[in-house]
Amino acid sequence: MSMQTGRNSISRRRFLAGSTAVAGALAMPRIAGAQAAAVRIGLIHPVSGFVAYNGQQGRLGAVMAIDEVNQAGGIRALGGAKLEALLGDSQSKVEVGVSEVEKMNEAGVAAYVGCFQSPVGIAATQAAAKYGTPFVIDVGASDALVSRGLTNVFRLKPGFGRCVDDAIATLGELNKAAGSPAKSVVLVHESGEFGTGTAKLLAGKLPSIGLEAKELIAHDNPTRNFDNVALKIRALRADIVMMSNYQNEYVLLAKTLLQQKVNVAAMFSVLGGGFNYKFVREQPDVAEFMLDHNHWFNPKSTKAQALKKAVEAKGGLFTFEVYLAYNAVMLIADALERAGSADKAKLTAALAASTWTPEIMPYGPTRFVNGQNQGGQGATLQALKGDIEVVRPEAFASAAAVFPRPKA
């Protein structure tokens, strides 16, 4: 039976066959396009400027985490949606960090990770708050990051308040166990938010462990010469030097103190920017016996060791920026799975309710209070024979602490 007769007529069978083929062809792109839309994560780090190395390390860790999530099939709750990294460079400048937030907002990011420097983080999180976009701080020591009532800000690692408390407790314990040879401290810090805030907190808490803060010495970034700081420390006859500064000044100060024969019971840093494998391996004589309370991976975690190997295979160093940024992305991935949506409000709620455990860190399950994770802790480290050992907390320790350091 024909629908129509004549030369141009089409039989019902031919019509059905043809329409099926057309429908099939039209459906093809739809099936191909059924792949869930990628979830964009904005990574804002100072990959240029005076802390470029730290920023590049942070970016490395975050990108590795994104690759790992994607290779494992993406976000399952979103139909296997891939994570897509939007790379931003704050250039170590506050205003540039804020403009990166704006640009990435235009590009439709679901969440941000950043910013290494506290001042940049403070401004960038404020900018992200306007759009209700969650912002996970990977590195940023200032507690002002999470104490302004912004509900979109989350920090997995402990801030300098917690780190200072833990460091002070450890220092007091080490000094007491050695018969209290140290009585006084000089604090040398960079003059920004991180260094000044940490040094002031430390100075306020030192009397609680029987140590007197003799002087706080601030320096700029960059500083060309620490000879006079060494002179001052020698004149003050301090027993301990505590340092809070970024990589270049940290290393230069440590070298100068050794060169200027400043004999102290300990050089102890809190969140020391330069205390890493590179420093300890390249300058073992300078680093030997230096103590640092910092973010550190769990040396007993096989996943952490595997990640360390993967980073080293790329020619990089497994510094704290790498694994803190890695964890920040993994935290967002976990929240996306639980939210089942990339909607900003739902993702923020999922982050706030997170009970994720960062396996590679010496942390318990996540519990955010006003955006600050209560389950995180740092570790006290010591440079010993060209390597970095964990000396506290005891549960993760890989060596016994040497305190006071042997006299040169």
Add this chain to the structure above:
Amino acid sequence: MLSPDILLAGTINGLLTGAIYVLVAVGLTLIYGVLHIINFAHGSLLMLAMYAAFFLWRSTGIDPYLALPLVAAGGFALGYVLYRCVIGRLSRGKDENILLVTLGLAIVIENAALFFFGGDTRTVEVSWAAETVEVGPAFLPLAKLVSFAAALALCAALGLYIARSDTGKAIRAVARERQGARLVGIDVEATFAISYGIGIACLGAAACLLIPSFYVAPTSGHAFVLVAFTIVVLGGMGSFLGALVGGFVVGVTESLGGLLLGESLGQIGIPLIFILILLLRPAGLFGSRA
């Protein structure tokens, strides 16, 4: 109140640090004296020279002091080529264009260093770098003592070269009167390129003397370039003697300022000198002799 011992040690430290500043400023003042422009790429080129000294040490084990002639010669060649191929051509004979070209060069060099070398801090570890010489209350780093002697020698050698050699005479002639120099047969463009090359060669020498006691990263030049500008203004633009005296004055001011006012506030001495000189003696201490 600080003891006289500390102040004495601080003054000596300031002189030693000032010597490093002299080395950086000498090239800058030469370039200004002849080309009449401030070389904004000076800090970036210093950084590049420091990388050269670092990579030579790392790949061949050659001590930075022994690498000095090589890096200085490389600096001369780079400076000459940069002037001939980039600065001279793009400036089209206008001094204000040269300013912009050197600023552009600085941005390109710094970002290229970041791209190729990464943001990581590199240091040269040589056994003698940690050695000190005890002089009264001060422990003087051997590396800085060598830099001090080298700064004096370099200024003397450069002064003699400019005063006695034919090229030096041509440089002085071009610095005084370009048109006149051209009329008596001096190749002005070549003299510009040679002057720029010598300026960068000085940076090469400074880099080799600096790297054992400092570090190199893509932004390392920033730490010295503002100080070098201040020294050139203080000593008188184009004056070697001015750069020498200015470097030591700035070094001691910075050192004593740091001791008396604190490391951060003590830095105020450098911009203060800059402003005072501009107000009271715009030509600088030795500017009239330049």
